[in-house]
Amino acid sequence: MQTPFLVPTADGSLTLFQPEVGEHYHSKHGALQESKHVFLESGLGYFLAQNPQPAVRILEVGLGTGLNFLLTADYAAKNSLQLEYTAIEAYPLSETLVAQTGYSHFVEEDIWKGFLTNYQQAFSSPTVICSGISLNVAKSLLADFVMEGQVDVIYFDAFAAIHQPEMWTTEALERVCRYLKPGGVFVTYAITGNLKRSMKSLGFAIEKAPGAPGKREMLRAVKLV
Numbered sequence: 537m538q539t540p541f542l543v544p545t546a547d548g549s550l551t552l553f554q555p556e557v558g559e560h561y562h563s564k565h566g567a568l569q570e571s572k573h574v575f576l577e578s579g580l581g582y583f584l585a586q587n588p589q590p591a592v593r594i595l596e597v598g599l600g601t602g603l604n605f606l607l608t609a610d611y612a613a614k615n616s617l618q619l620e621y622t623a624i625e626a627y628p629l630s631e632t633l634v635a636q637t638g639y640s641h642f643v644e645e646d647i648w649k650g651f652l653t654n655y656q657q658a659f660s661s662p663t664v665i666c667s668g669i670s671l672n673v674a675k676s677l678l679a680d681f682v683m684e685g686q687v688d689v690i691y692f693d694a695f696a697a698i699h700q701p702e703m704w705t706t707e708a709l710e711r712v713c714r715y716l717k718p719g720g721v722f723v724t725y726a727i728t729g730n731l732k733r734s735m736k737s738l739g740f741a742i743e744k745a746p747g748a749p750g751k752r753e754m755l756r757a758v759k760l761v
């Protein structure tokens with residue numbers, strides 16, 4: 537993969553553009569507001585509203601800049617929620633590039649410092665970022681991913697199907713959905729007929745949820761069995 541470069545989005549937060557894929561890491565309408573709306577609020581927030589509990593496990597497809605992790609970790613720290621966060625990332629960014637995103641402004645200082653300090657280590661083993669919050673990143677292609685145990689919420693943040701169709705096949709989706717507990721929540725920023733059919737075939741109840749600014753709808757799916 538080529539090295540991506542930083543570009544501004546409409547809410548003032550930065551994202552990356554990956555020239556080889558021809559795609560941004562987040563919505564051009566606002567990286568911060570997309571991450572908050574799709575993953576933190578429509579994913580984790582929805583799950584916790586239905587299943588209040590003191591600890592959660594999350595699996596993310598595509599750690600990228602770490603924005604979804606950072607916002608989730610910040611929320612967890614402020615709400616005394618224990619967080620075990622696993623992410624898959626085939627093409628890790630350099631620590632230098634991650635440090636240039638400016639995402640330090642969106643989270644408490646200890647979360648940001650803990651993330652940057654432990655960024656490399658998190659690719660080798662589950663790593664404590666700060667009290668009650670751990671991160672483990674599998675440097676792996678989605679197709680090869682395996683993990684221990686099951687999670688409560690999946691953040692599916694792959695590049696769009698038009699650019700990376702192999703990430704959105706039923707087989708690829710099954711590769712992560714097998715690790716979701718019954719009653720667990722899968723969210724992604726996209727919604728297509730193929731995606732809805734795949735998720736139904738994998739045993740999910742699907743819902744069109746309101747999309748982040750600039751997108752009418754997104755998919756939320758709850759695992760039935």
Ligand SMILES: C[S@@+](CC[C@H](N)C(=O)[O-])C[C@H]1O[C@@H](n2cnc3c(N)ncnc32)[C@H](O)[C@@H]1O
Pocket residue numbers: 560561562571597598599600601602603604624625626627628676677678679693694695696700
């Ligand atoms: C839309 S971006 C993720 C954005 C990220 N969540 C963030 O907040 O910065 C998609 C990510 O998937 C990663 N990726 C691309 N192909 C992959 C594959 N086959 N397996 C695992 N990760 C992949 C890319 O390197 C990129 O970081």
